[in-house]
Amino acid sequence: MFVYQELSARVAAERPVRVGLIGAGKFGSMFLSQVPTTPGLTVSAIADLRPDNARKACAEVGWTEDLAGGVAFTDDAMAMMARDDVDVVVEATGNPVAGLVHAREAIRQGRHVVMVNVEADVLAGALLAEQARAAGVVYSMAYGDQPALTCEMVEWARSCGFRVVAAGKGTKYLPGYHGSTPDTVWDHYGLTPEQAADAGMNAQMFNSFLDGTKSALEMAAIANATGLTPPSDGLLFPPAGMDDLAHVLRPVEDGGQLAGKGMVEVVSSLERDGRPVFRDLRWGVYVVIEAPNPYAAACFRQYGMNTDASGRYSAMYKPFHLIGLELNVSILSAALLGKPTGSTLSFDADVAATAKRDLAIGERLDGEGGSTVWGKLLPAKTSLARGALPIGLAHGVTLKNRIAAGQIVTWDDVDIDEATDAVSIRREMEQRFG
Template sequence: MIYHHLFKQAAAKAPVRVGIIGAGAYGTAVVTQAPYTPGLEVMIVADLSATLAKGAFEKAGVDASRLVYCETVSRAEAEIEKGNRVYTDHCEIVPKLSRVDVVCESTGSPEGAANYALSAIENGKHVAMCTKDCDVAVGPMLKRLAKEKGVVYTPVDGDQHGLFIQMYEWAKVIGLEVISGGKATDGEFVYDERESTVTIKTDKHIKPPYQERVSVSANDRRYLEKIPNGGVEEYVARRAEILSGLPQPGAYDLCEMTVAANYTGLAPARDSLWHAPLRITEIPVAYCTQADGGVFKAPGAIDLATCLRTPNESGLGGGVFLVVRAENAYSNHVMATKGQIANYDDSACVLYRPYHLCGVETSVSLLAAGLLGVDTGSDDFLPRWDLIKVAAEDIAAGDIFGNDHSHQLTAKITPAKPVASANPACAHLLTGNRAKVDIPRGTVITYDMVEEPAHSTLWRLRRLQDETFGTK
């Protein structure tokens, strides 16, 4: 990275003044790391809970005497001028503050995020979008509006899709062919060979029908050994069956991959992705083209992987990966023999980053926007794909649709379609809204099945996006 050189050149603009909307785990991590980030200052934290907003500053070690609750723009401006830090439950004031350069949106609410991001853009503020639920629905439109206004709209370092987009752009810069890429799910499958069990390592609560541990029969043990040359299809299929009792990727995982696909142009090979359980050493074997022994018909695929490992093996840590090759034979030889993990014929290798630091590393995107006027995504953010939802249970008319963590719905990635009666509904245009009709289990949710909320910024932006980009 050369960010330190670039930031140093732009130091005259420092500090970058940030307003945080949403004091959950992610937004709080941005606040707590800010005191250790040269050139970055968080001026205000907003949340529907004033207690959470104040708590983010307290966790960052800000002196209690400098923390002031404000309800209005004028009062907040006055307190910041005095050198104080503001917390509030009036989120709408943040984009209107003259002493904020970058609005970091981390509410997790698609409707709220659309409102705050649009307000920030209209008020000449850069937007760092942490709420992927909004980004996947109307991100291309918000980025277009920001460009027209002369401000930045950016994904963020720390979220996996933001890191993946940067890794993909780096590979393009040095001329590599990206065969596939994606992210590792946060949970990892740890195989205890002695006990013949596989246990998921995760910080998430495990809910039925899934369980924390499954036993592996003597006949199935071989399928947890390294995939042999020519055995990808059989091993991936059997592992899916053997490990089906463990928690599987959620809609939130597919959501991030949809955002990344819209930024990069990589495409899902199938609507639910392969999301195979793989060792790091197996990624270039399985996530290659069929011609080279992998699962994909053609290069340019995006997918998920759940890291399968023994207790003594390294994991992926919820990181990101690319399977790449160099077109020049000598360059490809260099990659395959200088420490990179290659497939069996050395035609491709995996490059990976085994971590994502959530809000702790988001400061890079905030500084890039505030100091350099650039985003840490790509220029080619288009509405290529939609995340859509399928009823996982019977839904009654009047029921409220849940978010990406709800067990009421499952997700798929399909080509983007405009808002129209019989089209599959973009997933986060459903969130928090009511079913208009009874919906049987297994049904793809379409726009005519959901009650459109009145005066919705999210729905308005989505229609504008359809019109602007000619979505058909």
């Protein structure tokens, strides 16, 4: 993707790309750190529930007082999106309920949307993306985050004429992590609660990375943007290093672990006994491809590709991602090229709230990364048929039925207000795409 020349032209014309940021947390702060060194890109406004913390974030990433003085800090995201000096809205709250409302309003206001909030995208991204296209604006994944980087690799493979066998990312995983809670999470990271607090690390957020929920959400986003297939009953998380991707992530009939070709999957950086995987891909993304003919397979070997024993399957990977430091690519692509860096096209995958332990009538679910449920990746048809409660709506709702550990929570199991904006948007998405 080539946007820098377009950006240089905007600099010469003194017409910068103007951004409105919602949420100045870690991802937002990483983006803000790049703004002073990106001529032609400005931040007009930052909306955060705590505007003083947003100002502090700007100072901590190196902004001068003069630069911060040109930004409107507010706690009103809806008003911010109505401003005349915002071209692109970046939704980086991580809150799925708020994210749906913000994205819909940005589209209504004619603003491009960069959806850092994968939780909201999986909840109803197919509907939002369709509405954005109808309104003539871009609804985009966030470049730098793993879903957009994976989608880029899928696009590369398909454009080159390769069949995509598997695509996804790496993470740290053991089966027992599904039961992890904010009270136990730091043990798995090798930190004390005090060390985590000193570093400003949020226990529930980091627990969502560990318990499998974030991985499920990101794979659902990739599946919905590419048409790749989710596993029938949750991610497998097979251990695999960079050199093993083409061997492990091929169909079972060919000696691998996949049910078929064209799937999303996450590889673990730990063997099942806890030993580290050699040359793990914990921070990276990958695509496994199949040579379309013997000539292409021979080229794999001639040019040093890492293949399986047959030589037919090979893998490309990126061993890291820089999240907010790379977000400019999405912003500039939307504003200058009118194109997303990955966008939801369908509703093929969903993430269902699943009990971490036996849950009693009257308990309140605490959502992603909490102590009650984790998110399990399912085909959307399976999720709808089972009436599964999306993980994005599993926060602050009360159980009406007992739920056994490992059981999927359904809509009928909870007392939920169907009239809320988030629920109505989700229901509309189900009817439109289900």
